[in-house]
Amino acid sequence: AQKITQTQPGMFVQEKEAVTLDCTYDTSDQSYGLFWYKQPSSGEMIFLIYQGSYDEQNATEGRYSLNFQKARKSANLVISASQLGDSAMYFCAMRDFYNFNKFYFGSGTKLNVKP
């Protein structure tokens, strides 16, 4: 079964606007961690933000924030004030308590920021 689902293969956003990238996950564990990575066209994987399942507050890192809805099993990435340099692939990933050595990635969302 798919552990991580990203339903938006591609998205467009106008520069300076906010955008939400969707991520839903599947686990029966109560304890798990969720990660978001950015992959620019150059190919490297850049860590953006982390959310733990027991964290009471939604994670934030600069212009990145995570809209974590535990009951819905969703961990959407919100990018505020989009910049042209935000154009990239974005991957959601998870590791859970039972298989804590394994990381599961979604299929990614390609974000294009329009000037």
Next chain:
Amino acid sequence: EAQVTQNPRYLITVTGKKLTVTCSQNMNHEYMSWYRQDPGLGLRQIYYSMNVEVTDKGDVPEGYKVSRKEKRNFPLILESPSPNQTSLYFCASSLETAPLRTDTQYFGPGTRLTVL
């Protein structure tokens, strides 16, 4: 500079010719892992290692081997490559993994492999 290095960055080879992709990290990380990235599938874990001489299969281990003889190195071996192993490969490391650890992984630059 803290980093994960991979070599080669690009490789074109032929079916059946054994190859090794090297991975090295200078952060004294215990955990290392290999992924392959394919369009529409995201990253899938091939093998991981929790420490020296401790390795285990990920979700797509068939056709690959790994070894962890030193903490810093984690080579990926394709004994008899086939065209369906054409992919972008990433090595990653993190300080350790354990339940409730929040450590992220640090990724190498990737190796683009084409098997003809």
